[in-house]
Amino acid sequence: MPNDTDDTRRCQGITSQGLRCEKLIGAGQSLCFLHDPTRASERSKVASKAAKARHSTPSDEIVELRQELRDLAEQIRQKKVTPGVGSVVNQVLGTLLKTFEQQRRQQEFDDVIRRLENVERRYAQGRAQYDGDSRFNAGRWSS
DSSP, rough: OOOOOOOSEEEEBOOOTTOOOOEOTTTTSSTTTTTGGGGGGHHHHHHHHHHHHHTTTHHHHHHHHHHHHHHHHHHHTSSOOOOOHHHHHHHHHHHHHHHHHHHHHHHHHHHHHHHHHHHHHHHHHHHHHHOOTEEEEETTTTT
């Protein structure tokens, strides 16, 4: 682990694995957003927003995430959030947004599979219907 200097201060908090937190913090701070007990209410609000988002439509959730990203950008500009914390939160929110695209692709894939199975079933039913008829040869007129 690199030595801390005035330019690169690290959080004094301890992670759930029992290791010292690696997050960078600003001057005059000793703990990052996740370990600072005075910011527990802020963490609670963020968790509450996440819980509420689970109950909204995907479209509403995307709008909420975009607003959170705008709010985060403004907090970074006003130096209420360190760029390091902002970057991590941005990555997490960006990953959430990507899951919507993946979900849409999966739904499209499932729909194509369902439709293909329907076509195959109808084709098989049609072949069975014509197999006993001597006028048809695999669905074509025979001479």
